[in-house]
Amino acid sequence: DAGVTQSPTHLIKTRGQQVTLRCSPKSGHDTVSWYQQALGQGPQFIFQYYEEEERQRGNFPDRFSGHQFPNYSSELNVNALLLGDSALYLCASSPGQFREQYFGPGTRLTVT
């Protein structure tokens, strides 16, 4: 049983560019949450998708957007990248809302 998978593993982008990160949830899970973890800090909640809709959102600007597909996989899009967007982006899935979240391996984004 595959766990949560994320792609790509690493990514280097230039300021002002746009990036898309992908997440496939654990089998049987229909809810996907995204977190940003800057170096030396705890993860910060970005948003959560359930039934293909954004259900909850953290304190992130509109440059951060997402999508959930009918197969429950999800994308995180970040526009107009800033140096401060450099971080580890973690996807977590759960079998519904208000259930334990299982984290993927993360995508390391570096903005130069």
Added chain:
Amino acid sequence: ELKVEQNPLFLSMQEGKNYTIYCNYSTTSDRLYWYRQDPGKSLESLFVLLSNGAVKQEGRLMASLDTKARLSTLHITAAVHDLSATYFCAATSWDTDKLIFGTGTRLQVFP
């Protein structure tokens, strides 16, 4: 707004010694989690604590929850080098599914 604080931020301890990491949260929380993170890696779930007085143990780690004091502890018994990592606690409140993380405790165990 739910806030989570951990202390200490850094912990350097000798193998064989015991120590406790503390996690305080600011408002009522219905779930408390402990995670381990190795450098450059993702989060590994250690414990989920759901009710007041809950205690869970796995190997040399034991976690407890006191909802009245809004406090969770992670106790390390007879530390070994393999426990060296960063440990995070995280909480959720009844009305939201987002995990609020503490700042983490970086643990280093030396011979």
